[in-house]
Amino acid sequence: MRDTGTDDPRVRVRPGRRGSRPRTKIRPDFEDALTGRVFRVDRGRYHVTLVEGTPIVAVKARELGRGSIAVGDLVKVVGDTSGRRDTLARIVTVLPRTSTLRRTAEEGEAAGTERVIVANAEKLLIITALAQPEPRTGMIDRCLVAAYDAGMEPILVLTKADLADPAPLLDHYSNLNLTVLSTSIDETTGQTHGVDAVADAVSGTISVLVGHSGVGKSTLINALVPEAGRATGVVNAVTGRGRHTSSSAIGFTMSGGGIIIDTPGVRSFGLAHVAPDMLLEAFPDLLELAADCPRGCSHAATEPECGLDGASDQTAERVESFRRLLEARHSAEQF
Ligand SMILES: Nc1nc2c(ncn2[C@@H]2O[C@H](COP(=O)(O)OP(=O)(O)OP(=O)(O)O)[C@@H](O)[C@H]2O)c(=O)[nH]1
Numbered sequence: 001m002r003d004t005g006t007d008d009p010r011v012r013v014r015p016g017r018r019g020s021r022p023r024t025k026i027r028p029d030f031e032d033a034l035t036g037r038v039f040r041v042d043r044g045r046y047h048v049t050l051v052e053g054t055p056i057v058a059v060k061a062r063e064l065g066r067g068s069i070a071v072g073d074l075v076k077v078v079g080d081t082s083g084r085r086d087t088l089a090r091i092v093t094v095l096p097r098t099s100t101l102r103r104t105a106e107e108g109e110a111a112g113t114e115r116v117i118v119a120n121a122e123k124l125l126i127i128t129a130l131a132q133p134e135p136r137t138g139m140i141d142r143c144l145v146a147a148y149d150a151g152m153e154p155i156l157v158l159t160k161a162d163l164a165d166p167a168p169l170l171d172h173y174s175n176l177n178l179t180v181l182s183t184s185i186d187e188t189t190g191q192t193h194g195v196d197a198v199a200d201a202v203s204g205t206i207s208v209l210v211g212h213s214g215v216g217k218s219t220l221i222n223a224l225v226p227e228a229g230r231a232t233g234v235v236n237a238v239t240g241r242g243r244h245t246s247s248s249a250i251g252f253t254m255s256g257g258g259i260i261i262d263t264p265g266v267r268s269f270g271l272a273h274v275a276p277d278m279l280l281e282a283f284p285d286l287l288e289l290a291a292d293c294p295r296g297c298s299h300a301a302t303e304p305e306c307g308l309d310g311a312s313d314q315t316a317e318r319v320e321s322f323r324r325l326l327e328a329r330h331s332a333e334q335f
């Protein structure tokens, strides 16, 4: 036996592929690591709730690398997991994700690269005000593409139904088979309406809210999770933006089970990588038509031999919607 310079029984000489250097005694043993979920990321600190309920704060093991942990991630933590004040645990592993919602990095970050906003979420709630601010279908379309790409179910939530008629928007999206819900506030009583249906849709799931500043995301979260205490109606008169400048998502546990995640400050999705065939998966009724497409067909209206052109009347509308979403990937518009 080779002399390893130690008599620690845990050190064994393994003549591995990498040569003769022994794995040393500092190789950590994570057998007693605990599992938890990330609810918030703030300046290098990860707010994790352990499976059994204790909220703790953790840092990340260096080998995990930059941007490797997102809100929603299930992680393994070691070290001080007591959750006591001023204690820090350490995240050593990120468990495999079931979904990833991405945004495009903003200026100052590595431009053009993509960052994970939320991991493991099942539903994307696209929050759109019917007025103040005016709805923008370009934004909704881009959110839909992001949801389909992430493997999440999109749900359109139309807020401020007390201020404008939802019919034109409903019409616009009628052939996407989307779940559309609407909420409103009663002007005289201040009572919120429509939140129960939203609660039913998200209960027991991990759901994410996206939407422009001022559409009513905080109002909705407070209605769903009263103890969240989100500040509402704070829009900067100069910039016209809400108070959120950070782009970190934050999760809240719902009393009926499940997690609702707000995404303050997220203004764009990474869509450049979304392939036409990937998006087509969200339109299963068109797959058969596309089977006749030439290899590598982009399914755009300009493709001379795209099988989608053979659609009959009713399906043709679906093709139109699909192609509109295809286009939305390239629009420069944020969101
Ligand atoms: N009339 C009406 N006003 C609403 C409704 N929902 C929210 N509001 C108001 O719209 C304003 C903005 O709502 P917030 O909940 O702060 O919007 P937000 O999306 O969280 O905005 P940021 O925090 O900037 O991201 C507030 O003054 C709310 O009271 C609604 O259904 N009807």
Ligand SMILES: [Zn+2]
Pocket: 290, 293, 294, 297, 298, 299, 300, 303, 305, 306, 307, 308
């Ligand atoms: Zn095609």
